[in-house]
Amino acid sequence: MLTTVVRVAIIYIIVLFLYRLMGKRQLGQMQPFELVLTLIIADLATIPMAEVSVPVLEGIVPLFTLVILHFIITVSCKVSTKFSHFVSGKPVIVINPNGIDYKALKNLNLSIDDITEAVRGAGYFKLEQVQYAIMETNGKMSVFPKSEFAPATIGDLKLEVEKSALPINLVSEGKILKENLSVAKVDENYITNLLKKADIKKVKDCLILTIDKGGSVFVQAFGEAYKTFKVEPLGQVQE
Amino acid sequence: MTKFMWFQLVSIFVILALLITICAVEDKLVSDALSSVSEYCYQIENAMLENDGIKNNEVNSLVENLEESWLSNERSLCYIVNHKSIQEIGVEIIKLKTYIEEDDIKEFSVSLELIKLYSEQYNHFMGANFKNIL
Numbered sequence: 303m304l305t306t307v308v309r310v311a312i313i314y315i316i317v318l319f320l321y322r323l324m325g326k327r328q329l330g331q332m333q334p335f336e337l338v339l340t341l342i343i344a345d346l347a348t349i350p351m352a353e354v355s356v357p358v359l360e361g362i363v364p365l366f367t368l369v370i371l372h373f374i375i376t377v378s379c380k381v382s383t384k385f386s387h388f389v390s391g392k393p394v395i396v397i398n399p400n401g402i403d404y405k406a407l408k409n410l411n412l413s414i415d416d417i418t419e420a421v422r423g424a425g426y427f428k429l430e431q432v433q434y435a436i437m438e439t440n441g442k443m444s445v446f447p448k449s450e451f452a453p454a455t456i457g458d459l460k461l462e463v464e465k466s467a468l469p470i471n472l473v474s475e476g477k478i479l480k481e482n483l484s485v486a487k488v489d490e491n492y493i494t495n496l497l498k499k500a501d502i503k504k505v506k507d508c509l510i511l512t513i514d515k516g517g518s519v520f521v522q523a524f525g526e527a528y529k530t531f532k533v534e535p536l537g538q539v540q541e
Numbered sequence: 542m543t544k545f546m547w548f549q550l551v552s553i554f555v556i557l558a559l560l561i562t563i564c565a566v567e568d569k570l571v572s573d574a575l576s577s578v579s580e581y582c583y584q585i586e587n588a589m590l591e592n593d594g595i596k597n598n599e600v601n602s603l604v605e606n607l608e609e610s611w612l613s614n615e616r617s618l619c620y621i622v623n624h625k626s627i628q629e630i631g632v633e634i635i636k637l638k639t640y641i642e643e644d645d646i647k648e649f650s651v652s653l654e655l656i657k658l659y660s661e662q663y664n665h666f667m668g669a670n671f672k673n674i675l
Contacts, residue, residue: 323548323549323552325545355623355624355625356623357619357620357621357622357623357624359563359620359621363563366559366560367560369553370553370556370557370560373549
């Protein structure tokens with residue numbers, strides 16, 4: 303059993319390293335060949351884990367080979383657009399201003415139901431609301447609505463609003479996130495004062511504390527309801 | 542180039558170097574181990590014919606040398622090949638010693654032939670040739 307534990311740990315670390323090497327991608331963002339690669343890697347990694355008579359190297363060598371091939375394919379895709387289209391395909395317009403392009407649909411092996419489902423998924427329940435629908439290479443549908451059905455933006459309404467800024471997390475689970483202090487250009491005393499204002503005595507009692515450029519503070523202690531209040535705008539917070 | 546790209550590039554080259562090394566080491570280890578086994582088998586066969594039997598010092602010492610050589614090679618081979626694929630050779634080598642004690646020439650010859658067959662088969666199975674690739 304100890305052998306199995308050690309082998310699983312070794313393979314786990316190697317697979318983790320290999321996935322990291324291939325970059326961050328979510329399952330839905332993967333190109334077809336990346337999905338295939340992920341499935342093969344998962345399958346290959348289990349062989350030496352489950353079978354003690356199989357040397358770990360026999361499992362690792364195919365994994366390494368796949369990663370090298372993946373690297374070659376990725377680099378080739380970056381260098382040559384034609385090769386990239388060959389491997390991953392091209393985005394295809396399935397709905398245009400004239401309606402559904404049935405020929406494109408047939409080429410993609412999609413049904414009308416698939417299209418209507420994807421359009422509904424994008425928030426449009428009538429096909430006439432859609433100007434263009436594009437089937438992306440990762441299998442997701444991008445929908446571009448007709449202007450009269452597009453959601454109004456602040457820009458369309460010509461309103462003046464406060465510039466939004468990303469809240470910076472200063473305390474998480476009772477610990478000060480020191481790397482974020484320099485981003486917000488504040489110190490630990492500043493955090494202590496904010497906590498005092500929220501009736502929290504110690505940092506370790508704080509579940510979360512965030513602040514944005516405008517000085518909006520969100521704070522919650524362990525086992526208590528959250529509080530929000532405004533302080534002087536930071537001004538120096540990086541956006 | 543970003544840090545991550547450098548990390549990727551260096552890692553890929555390291556992996557490539559590792560792969561080449563593993564393939565080269567595997568090829569050498571397997572061919573050395575199996576050719577040594579075959580060599581010993583032919584020597585034992587000759588010794589059997591020369592001494593007209595198996596219960597003699599020459600065959601005995603050759604079998605012991607074969608066992609010793611196989612055990613040391615097996616330890617290295619276990620890192621790169623499936624243990625189950627090579628265990629038959631070890632089992633047949635162990636049997637040889639018992640057959641010498643019992644002076645069972647028939648079974649001894651069968652085991653010797655099996656060892657030769659396994660080593661040849663495995664050598665063929667491990668080689669990078671068109672048939673194996675397909």
